[in-house]
Amino acid sequence: MRDFPCSRLILLAVLVAFAASAGDREPQIRNVTFPWRPDRLARLVYVAGEVATVLHFEKDVDLARTKMEGWEGRFEPLAVAGKVVVLVPLYDLTPEDRLPLVVTLVDGTQVPFTVTADKATVDHQVNLFWDPETMKYLRADLDNALKREQGYREENERYAREENSPDHALAALLATGSAQQTLFRRWRTYVFKDTEYLDSEAVATVYSGKGKVAVVVRIENHGTRAWNLDEARLTSADGFWLPETKKLNCAVRMTPRSIAPGATGAVAVVADRSAFVSESGLETLALQLIRDDGIVQVFVKLDPSLARE
Structure with missing residues (x-):
């Protein structure tokens, strides 16, 4: 079990704030x-x-x-x-x-x-x-309704894809504490403690699997506001802080969806071996869990050997 250095967390928070510049929005x-x-x-x-x-x-x-x-x-x-x-x-x-x-x-x-x-x-x-009596109001109201409908359709399509995804099924099992029902092997655990910038503690456990890798993060919210996940960001470890670094596909499940003050929750991430493949061969990946306030709660490097042949 390893504690994550406070200085690294501060650096990551700064890097993520930089990455969230207007050019990315x-x-x-x-x-x-x-x-x-x-x-x-x-x-x-x-x-x-x-x-x-x-x-x-x-x-x-x-x-x-x-x-x-x-x-x-x-x-x-x-x-x-x-x-x-x-x-x-x-x-x-x-x-x-x-x-x-x-x-x-x-x-x-x-x-x-x-x-x-x-x-x-x-x-x-x-x-x-x-003024609902004007044509401009009615046209704007209709345009908003069409955009909402499009958003709901895309969300439903995403849910349908995830229902048929083995990786999302595995992530759901891991998030609910059912790792024993999978073929994943526990590899290493990291502890991210409360700091001046973090009012929550996280324990990240990395699992090795056949052709897959998983990370399960247990989060204790010691703050006064709900803990919400903004993004599970999986990228190459080289240049992970750069806005232009390509985000890689992974399956994410969180339970509950929002962690109330004083409560505990879990986030599970599963990635396929194909995520480690680059033009130059297999590469090390970086996983960041980013809260909705832009702070990096967890940073873990993942070696391609974790996704066993």
Whole structure:
């Protein structure tokens, strides 16, 4: 059993934060329709460093009564032109950053927002509608419904593929503590203890299998917020910190899906031997478990010999 050095965890957290730069995020144009008055609910706006985010309204904006708290030193001054407000962060925010923004229209309507960040996307433009009697509102509402339907269809297709996947079945057994029902052999265990940056403890057990390798991570959440998995990132060990490093296929199962404060859960990852094959031959892989706040909870290197012939 090995303890993972605190200094390595800090380094990995920095590297992952670097990897989550705006260049890795998918720019999106969103239509936001309000089911009631626009002043009743603060909507999220996702921004990224040095990337302009445009908020487009149905009516002209009053610059003098449009304010964002805490923008000094973090954003360019708000730019307002007609029906448009432009936000330009000087650097990346984190998902934990929450800056209140209130946009006031010339008719006195106030529209509240919460400016934050998302690791996967950034808002290029947000179009806002709240009059359900207009054609623009109806068109935006229909477009949102079609996008949701497409997302549900893709999710159902993914679930159908996973149901027929032996690797996902193995991962499900491992996540529920049924390793004895598989042919995997325990190889090595690593302990990742609480640190200044981590409020949870993880024990990662690496298993060797016939043509496969598995990692089972038991997580104790000692923090005050739920522990959620953002990504199980499997890549080549060479350059694993680089955003352009190719992500490799693996099966992932977590139980429960979210680990409450004081609770314990497990994440199981199974990879086929084919993941170790590169143009230059077999290569060592790196597995990172990344929390939803961007912190790397677990980092393990996997030798190709673990996937036995």
